[in-house]
Amino acid sequence: MEAESKLVYEPEELSPGSPAAFDDLDGNDWRPMSRHACTFEPHHFEKVMVNLVNNPNLNSKWLFRADILYDDHPDAPDGPDAKDAQAAQSQLPQTRNIRDYTRQRTMVRKLIPRNTMRDAPLDQTCCFYTSSPPSHPAEGEAALTKTLVIYTPHAAAAADLPFYHPKVRGIAQLHEWDPASHKGTISVHFLMFQDDQVDEVKLGRIAYHLLQILHKHGQTTATGYVKRVNHDVVVPQQRFQNRYSDLKNKYARTLVESWAETTDPSKHVFEDLGIASFLIELWADMYQDTEFPGFVDIGCGNGLLVHVLQLEGYAGWGFDARARKSWAQYKSPSSLSPSGESLQKLLLLPSVIPRGTPSEEEKPINEEDVHNGIFPKGTFIISNHADELTPWTPILATISDCPFISIPCCSHNLTGDKYRAPAPRDKSKGKSTFASLVDWVTRIAEDCGWEVETEMLRIPSTRNTGLVGRRRTNGDNEVDVAAILQKYGGIEGYYANVAKLLKSAPRGH
Numbered sequence: 001m002e003a004e005s006k007l008v009y010e011p012e013e014l015s016p017g018s019p020a021a022f023d024d025l026d027g028n029d030w031r032p033m034s035r036h037a038c039t040f041e042p043h044h045f046e047k048v049m050v051n052l053v054n055n056p057n058l059n060s061k062w063l064f065r066a067d068i069l070y071d072d073h074p075d076a077p078d079g080p081d082a083k084d085a086q087a088a089q090s091q092l093p094q095t096r097n098i099r100d101y102t103r104q105r106t107m108v109r110k111l112i113p114r115n116t117m118r119d120a121p122l123d124q125t126c127c128f129y130t131s132s133p134p135s136h137p138a139e140g141e142a143a144l145t146k147t148l149v150i151y152t153p154h155a156a157a158a159a160d161l162p163f164y165h166p167k168v169r170g171i172a173q174l175h176e177w178d179p180a181s182h183k184g185t186i187s188v189h190f191l192m193f194q195d196d197q198v199d200e201v202k203l204g205r206i207a208y209h210l211l212q213i214l215h216k217h218g219q220t221t222a223t224g225y226v227k228r229v230n231h232d233v234v235v236p237q238q239r240f241q242n243r244y245s246d247l248k249n250k251y252a253r254t255l256v257e258s259w260a261e262t263t264d265p266s267k268h269v270f271e272d273l274g275i276a277s278f279l280i281e282l283w284a285d286m287y288q289d290t291e292f293p294g295f296v297d298i299g300c301g302n303g304l305l306v307h308v309l310q311l312e313g314y315a316g317w318g319f320d321a322r323a324r325k326s327w328a329q330y331k332s333p334s335s336l337s338p339s340g341e342s343l344q345k346l347l348l349l350p351s352v353i354p355r356g357t358p359s360e361e362e363k364p365i366n367e368e369d370v371h372n373g374i375f376p377k378g379t380f381i382i383s384n385h386a387d388e389l390t391p392w393t394p395i396l397a398t399i400s401d402c403p404f405i406s407i408p409c410c411s412h413n414l415t416g417d418k419y420r421a422p423a424p425r426d427k428s429k430g431k432s433t434f435a436s437l438v439d440w441v442t443r444i445a446e447d448c449g450w451e452v453e454t455e456m457l458r459i460p461s462t463r464n465t466g467l468v469g470r471r472r473t474n475g476d477n478e479v480d481v482a483a484i485l486q487k488y489g490g491i492e493g494y495y496a497n498v499a500k501l502l503k504s505a506p507r508g509h
Contacts, residue, residue, distance in 0.1 A: 009036065009212055009215050009216070010036070011034045011035065011036040011208060011211050011212070011215075012034065012035045012036065013033070013034055013204065013208075014032045014033055014034060014035060014187075016031070016200075018031075018032050019032075020032065020189070021174055021176075021187060021189065022098050022099070022101065022146075022148060022172075022174065022189075023098065023099035023100075024096060024097070024098060024099075024191075025097040025098065025099055026096060026097055028096070028169075028170070028191050029191075029192075030170070030172060030189045030190070030191050031189060031190050031191070031192060032187055032188075032189050033187075033188045033189060033190055033203065033204065033207035034187065034188050034204075034207040034208055034211045035185055035186070035187040035188075035211075036185065036186055036187070036211055036215055037183065037184070037185055038175070038183075038184045038185060038186050038215060038218055038219070039182070039183065039184070039219070039222065040184070040218040040219055040221060040222035041177060041184070041222065042130075042145055042147045042175060042177050044218055044221045044222045045147050045175040045186070045214075045218060046128065046147060047221055048214065048217045048218050048221055049128065049149045049173065049214075051217070052213070052214070052217070053066065053107055053109060053126045053149075054066060054068065054109075056109070056111055058213060058217075059209070059210060059213055060164050061114075062113055062114055062115070062119065062163065062164035063111055063112065063113055063114065063164055064112045064113065064114050064241045064245070065112050065237055065238065065241060066109035066110065066111055066112065067109065067110040067112060067238060068107060068108070068109050069108045069109065069110055069123065070093060070106070070107060070108035071105075071106075071107045071108075072105060072106050072107075073105050073107075092108075093106045093107075093108050093125045093127075094125045094152045094154060095125065095127055095152075096127065096150055096152065096170070098129055098148065098150075100131050101129035101130065101131045101146070101148055102129060102130055102131070103127055103128070103129050104128045104129065104130055105127070105128040106125065106126070106127050106128075107125070107126045107127075108123060108124070108125050108126070109123070109124055109126060110122070110123050110124075111123075111124060111164070111165070112238075112241065113162065113164055114245070115245075116245050116249070117249055118163070119162040119163050119164055120162055122153055122154070122155070122161070122162055122165055123153075123154040124151055124152065124153050124154065124165075125151070125152045125154070126149065126150070126151050126152075127149065127150045127152070128147070128148075128149050129147070129148040129149070129150070130145075130146070130147050130148075131145070131146040131147075131148070143178070143179070143180070144176050144177060144178055145176075145177045145178075145179065146174065146175070146176050146177075147174070147175040147177075148172060148173075148174050148175075149172065149173050149174075150170055150171070150172045151170060151171040151172070152169070152170050153165055153169070153170075157193060157196075158193045158196050166190070166202075166203060166206050167193070167196065167198070167199075168190045168191055168192055168193065168198075168203070169191040169192065169193050170190070170191035171188070171189070171190060171191075171210070172188070172189040172190075172191070173186065173187070173188055173189075173210065173211075173214060174186065174187045174188075174189065186211060186214055186215060186218065187211070188207045188210050188211045188214075190203060190207070228428075229456050230456065231455075231456050231458060232455075233453065233454065233455050233456075234278075234282060234453050234455040234466075234468055235278055235281045235282055235285075235455065236281075239281045239284075240277055240278060240281055240458065241458075243277040243280055243281055244273060244274055244277040244458075247273045247276060247277055247308065247312075248270070248273055251269075251273065251308060251311070252269060252270065252273065255269045255273075255304070256269050258329065259326075260324075260325040260326045260328070260329065261302055261324065261325055261326055263302075267460055267461075268302065268304060269304065270459070270460055271459045271460050271461055272304045272305045272308060273308065274457060274458055274459035274460075275305055275384060275407070275457065275459060276305060276308045276309055276312070278455070278457055278458075278466065279295075279309065279380075279382070279405065280309075280312060280314070282405075282468065282470075283314070283380070286403070286470055292314060292315065293376070293378040293379055293380065294314075294315045294316050294336045294376070294379050294380070295309065295314060295315075295316035295317075295379065295380040295381070295382055296316060296317060296318065296319075296336070296375055296379055296380075296381055296382065297316065297317070297318030297319075297382040297383075297384065298318070298319065298348060298373075298381060298382070298383055298386055298389050298393070298396070299319075299320055299321075299348075299383065299384070299385070299386030299387060299388075299389050300318025300319060300320050300343065300382075300384075301320055301324065301384075301385070302324045302326040302327075302330075303318055303320075303324060303326055303327050303330040303331075303342075303343045304326065304330065305318070305382065305384060306318040306330065306342055306343060307330035307332075307342070310332055310334070310342055315334065315335070315336060316334065316336060316342070316380075317334040317336050317337035317341070317342045317343070317344065318342065318343055318344075318382075319337075319343070319344045319345065319346040319348075319371060320343075320345065320346075321345070321346070321347050321348075321501045322345065322501075323343075323345045327343045330342070330343060331343050336376075336379075338371070345369070346369060346370065346371045347365070347369055347370050347371070347498050347501060348370075348371050348373050348389060348392075348498075349365070349370045349371070349372060349373070349494075349495070349498050350372065350373040350392060350395070350396065350399075350494075351372040351373055351374050351399065352395075352399070352481060352482070352485065352491070353491055353494050353495055354495065355495065365495075365498065365499055370498075373392070373396045373399065373400075374399060374400050375396075375400045375402055376400070377400060377401045377402065378401070378402060378403075379400065379402045380402065380403050380404065380405075381393060381396060381397050381400075381402050381403070381404035381405075382404070382405055383404060383405065383406040383407065384405075384407045385407055385408075385409035385410075385463065386406075386409075387409065387410045387412060388412045388416040388497070390406060390408050390409070390410075390411075390412065390437070390441060391412065391413065391414055391440070391441055391444055391488070392414065393406040393441070393445075394406065394441065394444050394445035394448045394450055394467075394469060395444065395448060395481060395484065395485070397448070397450070397469055398448040398449065398450070398479050398481065399481060403468075403469055403470040404468070404469045405466055405467065405468050405469075406441060406445075406466070406467045406469075407457070407463065407464070407465065407466050407467075408434070408437050408438050408441055408463065408465060408467070409463045411433050411434070411436070411437040413488075413489050414485060414488055414489055414490065414491050414494065415489070415490070415491060415492060415493040415494045415497060416493070416494050416497035416498070417493065417497065419489075420433055420436065421433075421436040421437050421439070421440035422436060422439075422440060423436055423439075424436060424438075424439035425439060425443075426439070434462075434463065438465050438467070440488075441467060442454075442467060443488075444484065444488055445467065445469055446473075447479075447484050447487070448479050448481075448484060449472050449473055449474035449477070449479050450469035450471070450472065450473065451469070451470075451471040451472070451473045452467055452468070452469055453467075453468040453469075453470070454466070454467060454468075455468060
């Protein structure tokens with residue numbers, strides 16, 4: 001492979017009037033826009049293009065995803081018959097005939113925009129073609145292997161296309177490969193609408209961007225890059241994003257405009273709407289045949305997540321060691337809360353912690369200010385960036401026999417002190433404090449008898465790992481909680497740390 005310095009992205013812009021790189025037998029005149037050298041082979045190109053068809057968000061920040069309506073590949077999910085049925089209900093593929101090319105695969109996708117209030121979805125046919133090198137190339141002619149992918153939007157005119165799609169009838173990406181020299185080129189081509197005024201500058205930027213993404217993914221694929229993070233393991237992407245769009249359209253503007261905290265609403269509002277979307281879809285699976293048992297948010301912070309879940313009809317409550325300004329507008333009645341209100345100021349002092357006597361410097365703990373961490377069986381425990389309570393979450397869930405989600409953030413041990421957890425068991429993972437914390441909490445949960453499911457949540461936070469415990473691995477067997485507490489460092493000092501919280505000034509004021 002060529003040296004890395006030679007793979008810098010510096011595309012060649014092709015001037016109007018440049019000859020077309022392929023012949024459309026339907027009489028369409030394709031315009032080449034940009035071209036760049038590459039060192040990745042045809043099978044790498046095909047792999048990248050299938051991934052880009054399935055994930056249009058890699059090319060456009062305005063798009064959530066693509067729903068595949070039709071795929072005639074024999075290994076396509078659900079099989080061709082199911083895809084045919086779906087396509088019949090939507091629009092049939094709109095294919096093109098290219099001279100000396102054979103169509104190998106046809107897909108129809110529905111592009112789903114992030115903002116469904118502004119932009120409509122769009123159906124688009126994606127065709128894969130190959131052209132074999134000539135049997136007897138002319139003297140001096142390279143025996144190139146050509147692979148072509150053409151995107152055709154299902155739109156009759158430029159005015160019918162949504163904002164996120166360029167105002168063109170078609171987009172083509174071509175890979176040309178010379179096996180002898182082990183070199184190739186990639187290029188982007190547009191098919192214009194007739195008699196339509198084109199913004200040349202904008203089209204040039206789009207071509208540059210599309211080729212840049214293809215170049216980047218092609219080169220990294222050729223070097224053996226393997227994706228380390230997988231989303232949508234617990235909840236399917238389509239369901240999550242549909243729910244998120246619904247919640248965002250209903251609540252985002254009002255929540256941002258009425259934000260009472262000093263923190264950035266654009267981060268916290270969309271983060272909690274994302275977590276709420278995930279939980280609602282998770283609960284749809286968990287409780288499809290039974291009544292929802294209620295939830296409790298331990299360390300609920302500003303209370304926004306509790307508020308949104310209640311607005312969506314889910315009974316529950318939250319508590320925190322410190323009250324927040326937001327509570328005044330988010331509080332509502334809750335029959336599950338000891339106070340009868342959805343947000344309550346309480347310290348969590350687990351039932352397994354011996355009640356000690358504070359020192360003279362420490363304020364005595366009033367039992368009315370404390371929750372013992374025992375919840376009605378089946379209550380879903382939410383632990384979202386709960387700091388000191390993070391490692392306790394699977395333990396509390398075990399004691400009360402409650403499912404849970406833990407979204408770790410800052411690293412603390414079982415006494416509430418800041419703590420650097422051991423390096424992850426999986427040596428392929430990083431050794432950061434956060435990675436170590438996530439693995440450490442996972443170990444605790446596993447020792448408590450939980451099957452831990454990991455979801456990389458689609459939220460605007462680098463601390464987006466969700467650990468879900470909804471199934472037991474040890475059946476109805478009891479867990480030796482005392483042994484687990486001892487194994488993970490013990491609990492001496494927790495009571496004193498809780499007492500110190502009483503002297504701390506409230507955050508967010």
